Amino acid sequence: MVLHYRDYGDYEAYTKHQSSKFKRVKNPDKLFTRQYNWLLERIGSFLPFLDGRNALCLGARSGSEVAAFRDLGFKAIGIDLNPGKESDLVIPGDFHDIPFEDGSFDVVYFNSIDHALDVRKISQEIHRVLVPNGQLALEISTKLSRRDAKYFERSGIYESLVWDKTEDVVATFEEFQTEKDLGHTTKRKKEWVGFVLRAKNAPMV
Numbered sequence: 508m509v510l511h512y513r514d515y516g517d518y519e520a521y522t523k524h525q526s527s528k529f530k531r532v533k534n535p536d537k538l539f540t541r542q543y544n545w546l547l548e549r550i551g552s553f554l555p556f557l558d559g560r561n562a563l564c565l566g567a568r569s570g571s572e573v574a575a576f577r578d579l580g581f582k583a584i585g586i587d588l589n590p591g592k593e594s595d596l597v598i599p600g601d602f603h604d605i606p607f608e609d610g611s612f613d614v615v616y617f618n619s620i621d622h623a624l625d626v627r628k629i630s631q632e633i634h635r636v637l638v639p640n641g642q643l644a645l646e647i648s649t650k651l652s653r654r655d656a657k658y659f660e661r662s663g664i665y666e667s668l669v670w671d672k673t674e675d676v677v678a679t680f681e682e683f684q685t686e687k688d689l690g691h692t693t694k695r696k697k698e699w700v701g702f703v704l705r706a707k708n709a710p711m712v
């Protein structure tokens with residue numbers, strides 16, 4: 508199992524780099540709408556597999572996926588290190604230390620795993636905030652498979668994690684979640700693969 512993390516040195520350097528991405532977006536409203544339409548399609552492919560209707564979106568930027576979940580009939584909220592201007596869609600927060608109580612959500616949606624500092628810690632946090640038997644809707648970009656640490660030498664990229672195989676990423680969740688592979692969530696570009704993982708109800712370590 509091979510995951511390649513960017514070497515940030517410390518947590519402050521990680522959050523500083525990750526928080527700075529939004530400032531470089533030239534037209535946030537246009538990006539919001541483009542992402543909303545794209546996410547509506549992708550989240551739609553998860554719907555037949557989701558039991559609950561109370562969702563948390565991790566790394567949700569200004570909230571396109573939260574708006575998509577709401578328009579699909581969910582109660583939804585997002586967290587992001589930098590959500591941009593204040594709104595009722597996303598609150599500031601780190602997905603390694605999720606600012607919600609235990610057992611708060613039926614579903615967690617996560618498409619930003621390529622920005623992780625520690626996947627195991629995130630998996631543990633997701634387990635904590637999910638209700639018993641809650642579900643993680645995990646989307647992984649196929650563009651970042653078969654990459655190694657040299658990828659981080661490219662300028663202008665914000666990813667902090669790449670991997671040899673998509674299965675390597677999913678396997679990191681095994682301790683706290685069980686897996687169901689949905690295959691591609693996007694027919695058009697085959698850019699995203701989706702997994703629905705069910706929270707294990709074993710006591711937390």
Ligand SMILES: C[S@@+](CC[C@H](N)C(=O)[O-])C[C@H]1O[C@@H](n2cnc3c(N)ncnc32)[C@H](O)[C@@H]1O
Nearest residue numbers: 525542566567568587588589600601602619622
């Ligand atoms: C590629 S963007 C994806 C945004 C959104 N999910 C979408 O699909 O449009 C990744 C987001 O993750 C956020 N992020 C990075 N590290 C984070 C962390 N530790 N906790 C919360 N958000 C984080 C960034 O600020 C950025 O908005």
